[in-house]
Amino acid sequence: MKSAVFNGVAACVGAVMLAGCGLSVREHRGYVIDEQLTSAVQVGVDNKQSVEKTLGEPSFTGTFDQNDWYYVARDTRAFAFRNPRVTDQTVIHVRFDPTGNVASVEQTDESLIAAINPSNDKTPTLGRSHGFFQELFNNIGTIRQPGLPGRQGQ
Template identity: 50%
Template structure:
């Protein structure tokens, strides 16, 4: 009889370990959803009207922009992005909204534009190396290439007219 209770206890422990491994395995593959940037409120965005609002009223309604255009302060951008990822994979954008508020020189709203994921450029790099111009040198050439080179800078081999360049060190 004691053998039976020891095996049933071991069986229960094995079942508990198996269930916890199963739960950990399924939770590791869950989709993670994140939000980055501005929280878009459609009602507030629709309330910004060209010709009526100015910088102060837009900041009061929508808040500070995500960023301001670099060439003059004519455009304000509000960027919102929803991302999705599986466990440890790279996150992928699912939805994106870029709200651009353009101002005239007087500071009044000239236009409000919305853009989405259709404006995102997908770039796929070719290869794992960036082609460059110049010499192709190995690691050993880079390390030992200047040993014994005549006139190497900083090694006392400067020109004859400079300090330390003459035959007497003058």
């Protein structure tokens, strides 16, 4: 009787644990896009101050040009313990001219996300390839020349 109860409890605990692994986690990160507000930004009419009042502070500004503002919204979904997968992404790029007026407003989606696959946890390099022992014993027997590092007194 005790064995049957124990087996039943173990089966219930196992079922709950498996159900927890099957949960999908959805998450939103970044800017919350309001289509009405983003369509209100007009080229040649708005400036940095009016865009900031309308859309708020940007997610980030351009690295090389502070006149590029980006508003990024990203939805992801993760299954159990796997890496999250992007399900939806919207980037609003507001470009300003040198005087601070809106020059262009562009909107892109997740199709521009680049997939980068590393190659076997190693970075390929050009040049000679040394083994462990070659690296370890490489300097044995080399003659130090004057002016080279490692020579004392000169």
